[in-house]
Amino acid sequence: MLPLEGLTVIAVEQAVAAPFCSSRLADAGAHVIKVERPEGDFARGYDAAAKGQSSYFVWLNRGKDSAVIDLATGEGRASLEALIAGADVLLQNLKPGSMDKLGFALERLRKDYPKLICCTISGYGDDGPYADRKAYDLLIQAESGLASITGGPEGPSRVGISVVDIATGATAHAAILEALIARGRTGKGADIRISMFDVMADWLAVPLLNSEAGNPPKRMALAHPSIAPYGVFQSKDGKGILISIQSEREWKKLCADVLEKPELPGDPRFANMVERVRNRQLTDQAVGDSFATMQRVDLLKRLADADIAFAEVNTMADLAVHPHLRRIEVDTPNGKVSYGAPAAIFVGEPRHYGAVPGIGDSPSTAKISHVRTQST
Numbered sequence: 001m002l003p004l005e006g007l008t009v010i011a012v013e014q015a016v017a018a019p020f021c022s023s024r025l026a027d028a029g030a031h032v033i034k035v036e037r038p039e040g041d042f043a044r045g046y047d048a049a050a051k052g053q054s055s056y057f058v059w060l061n062r063g064k065d066s067a068v069i070d071l072a073t074g075e076g077r078a079s080l081e082a083l084i085a086g087a088d089v090l091l092q093n094l095k096p097g098s099m100d101k102l103g104f105a106l107e108r109l110r111k112d113y114p115k116l117i118c119c120t121i122s123g124y125g126d127d128g129p130y131a132d133r134k135a136y137d138l139l140i141q142a143e144s145g146l147a148s149i150t151g152g153p154e155g156p157s158r159v160g161i162s163v164v165d166i167a168t169g170a171t172a173h174a175a176i177l178e179a180l181i182a183r184g185r186t187g188k189g190a191d192i193r194i195s196m197f198d199v200m201a202d203w204l205a206v207p208l209l210n211s212e213a214g215n216p217p218k219r220m221a222l223a224h225p226s227i228a229p230y231g232v233f234q235s236k237d238g239k240g241i242l243i244s245i246q247s248e249r250e251w252k253k254l255c256a257d258v259l260e261k262p263e264l265p266g267d268p269r270f271a272n273m274v275e276r277v278r279n280r281q282l283t284d285q286a287v288g289d290s291f292a293t294m295q296r297v298d299l300l301k302r303l304a305d306a307d308i309a310f311a312e313v314n315t316m317a318d319l320a321v322h323p324h325l326r327r328i329e330v331d332t333p334n335g336k337v338s339y340g341a342p343a344a345i346f347v348g349e350p351r352h353y354g355a356v357p358g359i360g361d362s363p364s365t366a367k368i369s370h371v372r373t374q375s376t
Helices: 018-025 053-061 074-085 104-114 136-141 163-186 196-203 206-212 250-260 273-278 280-291 298-305 316-319
Strands: 008-012 032-038 063-068 089-092 117-122 190-195 230-234 239-244 308-310 326-330 338-341
Touching: 008 018, 018 032, 018 053, 018 063, 018 089, 018 117, 018 163, 018 190, 089 163, 104 196, 117 163, 117 250, 136 163, 136 196, 163 190, 163 196, 190 196, 196 206, 196 316, 230 280, 239 298, 250 298, 273 280, 298 308
Parallel strands: 008 032, 008 089, 032 063, 089 117, 117 190
Antiparallel strands: 230 239, 239 308, 326 338
8 A cells, every 4th residue: 555545636737837746646656636737737848758748747647537627717617626625635836826816715714624734835925026927947056046056167057957957846745745744743734835936045055045155156067166187178089077075095096096197195285185176276187187088988097996086977778778877667648658767765665656647537547567677
C-alpha cells in the first residue's frame, strides 16, 4: 500500500508549479483529479517533444485523472463543489482572486470543510505592492535577483530549467505532507499560502546575506567566488572537466598526482586558499596548462585515482546515455515516454507510475514498469 492511498486531491492547476506538487502526491498513491478548462491546461501546448505532446505536461501529470470543468458556468462550479466536498486536499495556482470570484473563497471552504487542506500558490502572495502582478518562472528569476547571480561576467542569465516553478512545487509538496501529518493528530485541515517570490527569497539567503555584508556575488559562470581552483578546464581533446579543490590536502594531491607539479603548494601565491583566490588567474593557468596536455580518458583516470572531486561538463545528449541515469516509462495518449526517475528511492518498495491523461481522461489506475537504470 502506498502512503497516500485513500486520499483525494483536487488540483485546479496549470503550467508547472502546482502540477509538480500534485504529480508527487499521485506518485505516493493519492487520487489526484486535475481540473482542466475545456481546452485543457495550457501547458499541454508548450512543445511537442514527447511523441508530439508537451514534455512539461508528460513529465508533471502522470497518474492523474483529468476532469474537464467549465468554471464559467453554474454547472461547472457545482461540479467543482462536489469534488471539493469529497476531497482531502485542494491545490490551486490560478490567478490571484480567481477562486474567490468563482465562489470558492478559502474562508468559506475552511468553514464548510474543516478537514480540508487548502494550498494556494501565487506569484507574490495575498498582500503587498506586487500581490496582483502576474508571475511566471522567468519573471521571478529576474525580480528576485536570481538572474543577477546566474551566468557569466557578460550579463545575467536564466537558470536553464524552470527552477522557480519546481522549487515552489516542491515547497508546496512538503507543506501539504506536513499538514496531512498534523491533521492526523488534530483532525483539522489547513490553509497554506505559498508565493513563488517567497520561495526564491528563501533559497537566495546566502547571496543576500553576503551582499548585505558588503560582498555582493559576482557572476562567474562555472567557477566559485571563494574557492580556487574550482572551475572548468579543458583536456587535450577539448572536453570540459570541472574540478573542486576544497582543502589544502586536496590541493597538494592534485599538484603531485595529477598536475605532476608537487612544488606548486610551496609557492607563496598558491600556498593557501586565500592566496589562490587572490591569484585566481595564475592558479587557473597552472591547472589549465597541465590539463591541456592530457587526453580526457587519461585525465579522468588520474583525477579518480587521486580522489579529486570532478565532473564532466555534459550536454543533454550526454545525459540521455549516462550510465548513472535512472529512468521511468509512463503511458501517454501517444504511447510510452521515458524520462528521468523521481529521486526518492524507497528501499524494498518499488514504485509504479500512472499514465498521463488526455483531456477528460481518467487513466489513474493504469500502471507502468518499475524504475530502470539506463544500462537496462
